[in-house]
Amino acid sequence: MPTVAMGGEEGNDMELKVTQYEIGDDGVAVVRLRRPGRGNSWTARMNAEYRWIMARLEHDAAARVIVVTGSGDQFCVGADHKALAHYTEGDHDYVASVRGAELAKPGQGVHPEFDHDLVWHWGIGKPIVAAINGACAGIAMALACFCDLRYAASGAKLTTATARLGLPAEYGLSWLLPRLVGVTHAADILLTGRIFRAEEALRMGLVNDVFPRESFNDTVMRIARSAAAEISPLSAAATKRQLYGELMERGIGRAVDASKELIGVMMKHPDYREGVAALRDRRAPSFPPAGHERVVLPAGSLPPYRSADGDR
Template sequence: MELKVTESHVQDGVALIRLNRPERGNSWTHRMNAEYRWLMKSHDANPDVRVIVVTGSGRQFCVGADFRALEHHQESTKDYVQSARELELANPGSDVHEEFEHELVWHWGLNKPVIAAVNGACAGIAVSLAAFCDLRYAAAGAKFTAATSKLGLPAEYGLSWVLPRLIGLAPAVDLLFTGRVALAEEMHTLGFVHDVLAADDFEAQVLARARTFAATVSPIAVRAAKRQIYAEQMHLQPGRAVEDARQLTGELLKHPDCREGVKAMQEKRAPSFQALRI
């Protein structure tokens, strides 16, 4: 696919995806969605990639849906839901769980961990995108807002489901009802952001963490844990989680990565884990 509003490269086991419409605050469009999904599917299938990082160009992460796109939908006679379903898009994260077949939730069906590197303003759909990533780092002072209540719109793309599970019901109600701006530091306190990093060298810090992740963690173990964590949000049965974990443990005990991980720890050296073959 020709990339017009995103860019991407792979280095040291880390795929970096950059939302690239800085003149429009990296605002979200159908084209950006199509490119983003295509890149995610490609990187997820690439054995050289162990971690995926998504960030924004310039000083902002993504300011939400492009207003011109919103105006188009307001004026269009087509049904909004049906018109979205008619788009031909890549299907990353498919065939794992039926609940993961939906927009943005597909992040949970990916084989690789995804880090949202929120380098600046994060609004509307971008908050949902970050919420469905696995890890979230933010630059100091970055601004977050659901924004939709001030636009006459409902909570977007599953945010009403995922946000209370990440930060709790009361804080989620506050952010979704008021549409107020919360800084990265508050979002860290609430538990949405895993860490707040200095803005000056933010991307370099995130990529350094991603490279360490890629070099020291077993890809098949991370995929197994990812499957466990998100699938268990669907059934919420602790006993089943225990039994599923026992089954997975029995399988991975026989995998070469387990032998290598134990040996590396005993020998106090860096492990050499196998690439994940899809």
């Protein structure tokens, strides 16, 4: 895996010190949070690198599915304890310190709500999978929740932690968790700050599935490869905009009408013809990388579509 990523649409080269990524020939990009011996704990440096990598993958047609995981046997234990202690000393302005005006901006320009911290995952028109291979706490819980799919290794421990730090729910989890698991479970997770296991997260509906630790990585990669091989990139991008855009601002009737308008547009795209041909021929579809053609959606049907190469 590269430790230095070179050039590209997101500005200057960046030396990757606490993250890694690679794009396989199978169309699956794997991003690893990497702070060995420190539980892959989150820092300002990791945030900058992670955003930069995701911005590059957003625009790289070779990456059809993105898997986010941790190195070793932990996902991310949350904010580095030294970073937490920093705010107990003196009168530091937390909001100013995390504003990040100079950071890469993945997922931007799709919907105003998607331009915010971590919500930008929803603006990236590719499936993003959180592979929770171990401890997942604090901001890492928020990161995982903003991914499209979440799988956890058996026995993995999860916690929001903020209640035990004298802090409120962070990064929009008070809005997001009730929509993922319902108010009852969200109140339990957020108000108690307790540690719970992957198996309980599955029962709550927080994760899509739990796999044995010894086969976890292979199983998640098999799922990701299947999605990369069989899902139309155009469909993935449009569906994400439907899923999250309508979650925030559509009534059910408008969602039905908007989907009809969108179907009418996408039926004219080569991906639809290929999908129908594959179904007829009883074979797997072979979709080209995203960004080959521009699709213009009906006015008002969805937040503006942006292809993988940035067209609107």
